Amino acid sequence: METWRLDTDEGERRVFVRFADDEVAEGRTPDLDLERAEFELSFDSPRDNTHSAIVPLASVKRVLLGREEITEPVPDDVLRKVALHFWDGEVVKGLLRRVPERHRNGMTLELLTPEADRAEVYALPYHALKAVFFLRSWDTRPPQLQTTGNQRQWTLPRQDAPLIELLSEIRGLRGLRHRGQISEVEYERRRSRVLAKI
Structure with missing residues (x-):
């Protein structure tokens, strides 16, 4: 180690x-x-x-x-x-x-x-x-059947995170940064991960 x-x-x-x-x-x-x-x-x-x-x-x-x-x-x-x-x-x-x-x-x-x-x-x-x-895969939600015209195919659902959850996550990160519990660099790294979900 x-x-x-x-x-x-x-x-x-x-x-x-x-x-x-x-x-x-x-x-x-x-x-x-x-x-x-x-x-x-x-x-x-x-x-x-x-x-x-x-x-x-x-x-x-x-x-x-x-x-x-x-x-x-x-x-x-x-x-x-x-x-x-x-x-x-x-x-x-x-x-x-x-x-x-x-x-x-x-x-x-x-x-x-x-x-x-x-x-x-x-x-x-x-x-x-x-x-x-x-885990076998990152997404554990079941596949969904999508129909387009005469074609039908099974696909995994999109990962849509509700905007309110993402905004509250950013607000929580700001609080951690303000209290000095995470550095500015760590704040930016985590914030960019959250913004990438939008």
Whole structure:
């Protein structure tokens, strides 16, 4: 896993922690071990009053351990489509090319974007994760019979997201950015994904 770390400094790993209430903390940890029920997190920012914290895994939704851009094509035969279903209703889709590592209190997995252009390694506490579903295809809706003149053919339905849902998703992203829970770069990346659905 060392190659997937965001960076290390004297045995510490830089991580992004997303708590169950969607608060986000960035810091360093020397001892994130999913065999234990907690870990220590040190903060780098001199602006904050807090310099470290003991974080119970029970308060964590997921921890980003590392991120890497993928420049080489990944063979399709090693990729598996998955959907991570969290208890709060969030669903994260992606591709796995390695088997998740299971531990006493959670699992670590490398999740590639559906486009297979970026990989992120997560530590996922079991209490936050409902299930990792392995998918046959991204669209699970049944095919529809379309009739055009004398021709009939089965097609998959278009993915139309209601505009109101998309606008509320952008509003939620603006709130996260305003509260400093995501960076400007992360906001723009997520916003462009939402706008691509229109």
